[in-house]
Amino acid sequence: MVKLTVVTREGAENTIEIEEGGSLMEAIRDAGMDELLALCGGCLSCATCHVMIDEGHSGALPPRSEEEVELLEGSEFFEARSRLSCQIPVDEKLEGARVEIAPED
Numbered sequence: 001m002v003k004l005t006v007v008t009r010e011g012a013e014n015t016i017e018i019e020e021g022g023s024l025m026e027a028i029r030d031a032g033m034d035e036l037l038a039l040c041g042g043c044l045s046c047a048t049c050h051v052m053i054d055e056g057h058s059g060a061l062p063p064r065s066e067e068e069v070e071l072l073e074g075s076e077f078f079e080a081r082s083r084l085s086c087q088i089p090v091d092e093k094l095e096g097a098r099v100e101i102a103p104e105d
């Protein structure tokens, strides 16, 4: 299990414990935070699963693909910590991470 904190757009902090194996987007949705729209279901075509991951953890994650960067660049909230959560596998690298759901574009 991996324990991490998800911060909603309103600033509410939710600590969740999730199974390894799926994507971070699925884990956030399964935890009931439906403000993460994830409209394309993880097909890397919508960017509505945009999150910011704290700097201490983002460096250990798999690098962004070109497609992920292109989609993120379309957001006015794109920054160094930005990731598409459907592209992040849940594993021990996320233990203790702080994940903020990005503002809606």
Ligand code: FES
Pocket: 025, 038, 039, 040, 041, 042, 043, 044, 045, 046, 047, 048, 049, 084, 085, 086, 087
């Ligand atoms: S859910 Fe659409 S890009 Fe992540």
